[in-house]
Amino acid sequence: MSEQTLLIVEDDPGLQSQLRWSFEQYKVLMADDRDSAIAAVKRNQPAVVTLDLGLPPDPGGVSEGFTVLSEILSIAPTTKVIVITGNDDQINPVKSVGLGAYDFYQKPIDPETLSFVVERAFRLYGLEEENRQFRRMHISNPLDGVIAASPEMHEVCRMIERLAPTDITVLLLGESGTGKEVLARALHTLSPRSKKPFIAVNAAAIPDSLLESELFGFEKGAYTGATQQTKGKFELADGGTFFLDEIGDIPLSLQPKLLRVLQERVVERVGGRQPIKVDVRLICATHQNLSKLISEGKFREDLYFRINEMIINIPPLRERTGDVAVLARAFLDKFAQQMRRANILGFSEGALSAMEAYHWPGNVRELEHKVKRAVVMASGPLIEAKDMELAPGEFKRRLWSLREARDMAERQAICAALSEAGENVTKAAEILEITRPTLYALLSKFNLKI
Numbered sequence: 039m040s041e042q043t044l045l046i047v048e049d050d051p052g053l054q055s056q057l058r059w060s061f062e063q064y065k066v067l068m069a070d071d072r073d074s075a076i077a078a079v080k081r082n083q084p085a086v087v088t089l090d091l092g093l094p095p096d097p098g099g100v101s102e103g104f105t106v107l108s109e110i111l112s113i114a115p116t117t118k119v120i121v122i123t124g125n126d127d128q129i130n131p132v133k134s135v136g137l138g139a140y141d142f143y144q145k146p147i148d149p150e151t152l153s154f155v156v157e158r159a160f161r162l163y164g165l166e167e168e169n170r171q172f173r174r175m176h177i178s179n180p181l182d183g184v185i186a187a188s189p190e191m192h193e194v195c196r197m198i199e200r201l202a203p204t205d206i207t208v209l210l211l212g213e214s215g216t217g218k219e220v221l222a223r224a225l226h227t228l229s230p231r232s233k234k235p236f237i238a239v240n241a242a243a244i245p246d247s248l249l250e251s252e253l254f255g256f257e258k259g260a261y262t263g264a265t266q267q268t269k270g271k272f273e274l275a276d277g278g279t280f281f282l283d284e285i286g287d288i289p290l291s292l293q294p295k296l297l298r299v300l301q302e303r304v305v306e307r308v309g310g311r312q313p314i315k316v317d318v319r320l321i322c323a324t325h326q327n328l329s330k331l332i333s334e335g336k337f338r339e340d341l342y343f344r345i346n347e348m349i350i351n352i353p354p355l356r357e358r359t360g361d362v363a364v365l366a367r368a369f370l371d372k373f374a375q376q377m378r379r380a381n382i383l384g385f386s387e388g389a390l391s392a393m394e395a396y397h398w399p400g401n402v403r404e405l406e407h408k409v410k411r412a413v414v415m416a417s418g419p420l421i422e423a424k425d426m427e428l429a430p431g432e433f434k435r436r437l438w439s440l441r442e443a444r445d446m447a448e449r450q451a452i453c454a455a456l457s458e459a460g461e462n463v464t465k466a467a468e469i470l471e472i473t474r475p476t477l478y479a480l481l482s483k484f485n486l487k488i
């Protein structure tokens with residue numbers, strides 16, 4: 039698809055060359071009959087078409103021209119078609135617009151005036167395309183920084199939106215790499231605390247011996263090497279949000295101090311005696327089973343009850359319907375731009391099906407790394423499965439029930455119809471050949487917002 043492609047459908051060789059010469063600034067394609075016009079539309083999806091109604095085998099009439107107009111619009115409904123008619127013609131211009139033409143132009147052709155009409159059509163097409171892209175983005179970018187198209191993740195995003203204005207402590211549960219930190223950030227960004235700091239600490243990445251001073255800070259002289267008073271991360275997050283990742287790794291000895299922050303909103307620096315008030319919203323996350331840790335005596339039950347005011351389960355990537363392709367595309371765009379590899383256009387069909395079939399034990403992080411690697415390794419315009427180190431032997435085929443497959447197909451059809459209809463529910467329902475109430479019910483079923 040090209041915004042700058044103009045297709046001229048004209049059977050008169052003299053007019054053809056005159057028009058080609060008038061539209062040098064565009065990529066001009068020529069067609070002189072129905073078959074060549076339809077083939078050019080299918081292949082190039084031109085933004086604008088000028089269509090002479092008098093085409094063979096009916097060069098003196100309009101029947102062939104109208105047939106071509108209808109066919110073009112059924113294949114490429116967003117294309118702007120400017121119909122060119124005879125100058126004594128009153129009915130056909132009106133009929134053309136009725137059939138869906140963008141505009142009409144009456145012969146004889148004055149290149150300057152026609153250029154003006156064509157240019158306006160390109161401008162409108164560009165604006166509409168921007169709009170469509172924006173809507174597509176909305177469907178695959180439900181929250182700031184979060185890419186997701188699946189109903190499973192859209193439900194998660196809905197919960198985040200609902201929780202954002204509150205100060206409720208949220209516990210995010212999910213395998214490593216599922217995007218817990220990304221969601222915690224989105225929650226912060228949507229909250230009234232967004233102008234204040236978002237501080238993240240991964241408890242599993244910090245040795246137990248350092249964790250206390252990292253979280254709570256220390257006073258000068260609290261221990262050897264504590265040469266100056268230092269604020270902990272809780273204090274640094276004052277007024278904002280504190281994201282404690284891998285809370286299951288917090289040693290038992292530190293848990294009472296953490297509980298105190300939650301109960302009384304105060305911290306005590308290591309070596310300090312003064313409780314310091316902190317105003318933080320806490321978001322915790324873990325990939326561990328906290329109930330199991332409690333039964334093993336490794337996690338305090340009272341702390342667990344404090345942090346689980348609201349639990350959000352983040353599904354692993356392999357259980358999200360349709361997210362792999364959307365995420366892969368977004369990562370490809372990001373890395374191709376970063377590494378200046380604009381020649382990479384997309385994924386081969388083999389790569390897409392390999393990605394769908396793969397089990398993704400490392401979830402989104404693993405997908406991101408594989409796409410990054412592929413952008414470096416790809417030798418052609420399309421990324422192949424081997425560029426992502428997805429060998430057939432690695433595939434663990436994901437099977438769907440008939441119901442899941444039906445849901446996926448329905449959801450896709452609804453998104454496409456909404457996008458095509460400019461999110462106009464009545465139009466989308468017509469495209470889908472269902473009633474408006476049925477469409478509303480389906481929108482709610484698939485958590486699609488318009």
Ligand SMILES: Nc1ncnc2c1ncn2[C@@H]1O[C@H](COP(=O)(O)OP(=O)(O)OP(=O)(O)O)[C@@H](O)[C@H]1O
Binds near residue numbers: 183185216218
């Ligand atoms: N929905 C998403 N949209 C865009 N990027 C995502 C999404 N989910 C995850 N990522 C990216 O994947 C990587 C891992 O995400 P993140 O660190 O949030 O996962 P995590 O669940 O917190 O992992 P861990 O438990 O290992 O800390 C990051 O680079 C992040 O940007």
